[in-house]
Amino acid sequence: MAEELIIPVGTDRKEIYDALLPQINSLIETESDLTANLANISAALKEAFGFFWVGFYLAKEGQLVLGPFQGPIACTRIPFHKGVCGASYSQQKTIIVPDVDQFPGHIACASASKSEIVLPVFHRNGTVAMVLDVDSDQLNDFSETDAEGLQSILTLLERKL
Ligand code: SME
Numbered sequence: 001m002a003e004e005l006i007i008p009v010g011t012d013r014k015e016i017y018d019a020l021l022p023q024i025n026s027l028i029e030t031e032s033d034l035t036a037n038l039a040n041i042s043a044a045l046k047e048a049f050g051f052f053w054v055g056f057y058l059a060k061e062g063q064l065v066l067g068p069f070q071g072p073i074a075c076t077r078i079p080f081h082k083g084v085c086g087a088s089y090s091q092q093k094t095i096i097v098p099d100v101d102q103f104p105g106h107i108a109c110a111s112a113s114k115s116e117i118v119l120p121v122f123h124r125n126g127t128v129a130m131v132l133d134v135d136s137d138q139l140n141d142f143s144e145t146d147a148e149g150l151q152s153i154l155t156l157l158e159r160k161l
Pocket residue numbers: 053074075078082083084085086105106107108109110113116133135
């Protein structure tokens with residue numbers, strides 16, 4: 001595909017996720033390199049929604065290690081049980097945090113981050129390969145719409161793991 005996203009304007013997030021899904025599929029379906037695909041997924045989400053921070057933490061060397069991302073510099077290593085990312089990794093589920101100050105153990109990489117959503121990405125054998133972390137500078141910015149929209153993008157990625 002052309003290296004340009006087509007994002008509907010003046011629509012709600014569900015419509016943007018629906019428009020984004022086939023475009024992300026086109027971007028990654030013929031590319032076998034994981035880093036390239038994680039980089040483009042991060043960039044597409046940042047461009048489509050203007051989120052404060054979007055990126056991946058990969059499970060390796062017994063911890064979560066920063067992977068491709070878009071946004072300000074971030075913590076490079078997170079223990080498996082620390083923060084929202086560690087909670088999503090160890091509980092193997094999507095976690096929405098409406099107010100990061102209310103989440104025990106939240107890791108503040110940037111003080112501007114107010115709410116976040118973290119989703120696990122699974123290997124075929126059921127273990128967690130990585131997590132996708134999306135941060136907003138607005139309180140309570142994520143809902144089930146984001147959980148579903150982001151999950152459908154990650155399902156495309158999981159097919160390639
Ligand atoms: N806030 C995350 C850490 C990663 S940064 O926000 C990019 C957490 O608590 O796991």
